[in-house]
Amino acid sequence: MIDLRLLWTWDHCVQWTAARAGVHDWGASNEFSGTTADFVREHSLLLRWCGRHGLDGVVVWGLLRDGHGGVDAVKRLCDVAHEAGVRLLAGVGLNAYGGVYYEGSSPWSLNNHLARHPELFALRADGQRHIYQVAGNAPQPMLHACPSRPENLDYCLEGLRWLLETVPLDGVQVETGDSYVCECPLCRERRVHPVSVMSWEDMALFYGPAADAVWSVRPGATVVLETYSHPQPVSAGSAAGFGGGSPPWAAECLAQFPREAHVQWVADYFAAPLNPVPWTARLPQGFAGQIMRAHLATWWIGRGDEVAIDWLAQIAQQSLAVGCNGLSIFGDKSAFRTGCELNYLALADYGSAANPGADLDSFLERIAAPLLGGPALATEYLRLARGIASPADLDQATATARRHAAALTGRPAERWAWLAWYLSRWLYDARDDGLGD
Numbered sequence: 001m002i003d004l005r006l007l008w009t010w011d012h013c014v015q016w017t018a019a020r021a022g023v024h025d026w027g028a029s030n031e032f033s034g035t036t037a038d039f040v041r042e043h044s045l046l047l048r049w050c051g052r053h054g055l056d057g058v059v060v061w062g063l064l065r066d067g068h069g070g071v072d073a074v075k076r077l078c079d080v081a082h083e084a085g086v087r088l089l090a091g092v093g094l095n096a097y098g099g100v101y102y103e104g105s106s107p108w109s110l111n112n113h114l115a116r117h118p119e120l121f122a123l124r125a126d127g128q129r130h131i132y133q134v135a136g137n138a139p140q141p142m143l144h145a146c147p148s149r150p151e152n153l154d155y156c157l158e159g160l161r162w163l164l165e166t167v168p169l170d171g172v173q174v175e176t177g178d179s180y181v182c183e184c185p186l187c188r189e190r191r192v193h194p195v196s197v198m199s200w201e202d203m204a205l206f207y208g209p210a211a212d213a214v215w216s217v218r219p220g221a222t223v224v225l226e227t228y229s230h231p232q233p234v235s236a237g238s239a240a241g242f243g244g245g246s247p248p249w250a251a252e253c254l255a256q257f258p259r260e261a262h263v264q265w266v267a268d269y270f271a272a273p274l275n276p277v278p279w280t281a282r283l284p285q286g287f288a289g290q291i292m293r294a295h296l297a298t299w300w301i302g303r304g305d306e307v308a309i310d311w312l313a314q315i316a317q318q319s320l321a322v323g324c325n326g327l328s329i330f331g332d333k334s335a336f337r338t339g340c341e342l343n344y345l346a347l348a349d350y351g352s353a354a355n356p357g358a359d360l361d362s363f364l365e366r367i368a369a370p371l372l373g374g375p376a377l378a379t380e381y382l383r384l385a386r387g388i389a390s391p392a393d394l395d396q397a398t399a400t401a402r403r404h405a406a407a408l409t410g411r412p413a414e415r416w417a418w419l420a421w422y423l424s425r426w427l428y429d430a431r432d433d434g435l436g437d
């Protein structure tokens with residue numbers, strides 16, 4: 001059974017008012033372009049929708065910023081989350097991603113800590129401070145702390161305790177960083193195994209104390225530990241990058257993770273639509289939970305907002321088979337976008353008592369059909385949505401979606417109109433080198 005269903009966001013991408021200006025489509029470490037009122041409203045809409053539709057929690061990166069109200073705004077969101085019966089989790093970078101307080105004058109902003117203590121910076125192999133500009137839509141350079149310095153671990157643990165004492169969050173998702181690791185002499189001497197953009201040994205070093213710091217203030221809080229990896233084994237000697245498989249030494253590092261936490265995995269490169277291969281891995285036993293997370297329907301890897309209910313069904317089935325009890329997908333965009341709406345509802349349904357096998361047809365018949373004009377139209381909706389991958393069929397698919405929209409009324413009609421608009425974007429780009437008519 002799946003009993004933990006999470007949506008994952010960066011604050012600057014969250015758009016739950018259907019029509020709103022100035023929001024990023026994707027990315028990390030961007031500026032937040034709205035006001036405090038925008039921040040509270042957009043995330044409140046998201047939390048309340050989750051509460052009404054059976055999703056358990058929302059992870060927000062960039063949760064604490066001076067630019068959108070800091071602690072007071074997050075306290076208001078905690079109230080909304082509690083009223084909605086949804087867990088609000090802060091995304092917290094332990095050695096990267098800004099620390100506990102993403103941006104502002106707070107001493108719990110990792111950037112401020114490193115400005116005060118430049119000797120505690122992580123170092124690159126050339127001895128320079130590790131300040132990394134992530135490629136793509138992540139404009140703010142990321143400062144990294146050296147995980148081998150006990151002062152940084154102490155700072156991290158004190159910050160987590162401050163966070164839980166200051167705002168009534170339900171928990172955290174923690175990460176050590178996936179934008180290259182500290183290469184200082186202390187770190188090189190400490191680590192036995194190879195590294196890539198991340199280090200399993202750094203995770204093992206920080207995750208136990210970090211979780212204990214959270215639970216020392218809020219026993220029972222949800223703690224999600226990011227592995228940046230898929231459980232499928234990779235060959236000895238290689239340290240896979242983000243979304244790669246687990247190297248032989250992952251097991252000894254996982255053995256040091258706290259058992260009361262949830263371990264989070266990355267599905268993308270071992271699953272539909274990119275690489276639908278069989279999974280032979282068995283997950284380590286004894287944890288509170290195991291979460292499989294996928295970048296479905298985002299511009300990070302695929303196409304933003306696209307209908308992904310069939311791929312999610314496959315991922316859910318594979319995840320259940322290897323022993324996962326949690327699923328997580330991106331949740332930054334409003335359910336007004338029908339691709340997002342269907343994906344979120346599928347997340348709520350797969351692995352539930354009503355659909356224990358995560359069966360796509362069952363979802364289409366019970367959940368999607370009433371939203372789209374009936375069972376036959378629900379099946380048709382998914383087939384036409386896939387028209388993006390078949391340029392020769394796009395014209396026909398778009399015309400068919402328009403016809404169904406015209407024949408229906410209310411929200412079912414709007415959902416078909418959304419699909420016609422969505423497909424027509426690719427149709428437009430395919431004509432006359434994107435200049436259209």
Ligand SMILES: [Zn+2]
Nearest residue numbers: 146182184187
């Ligand atoms: Zn170091």
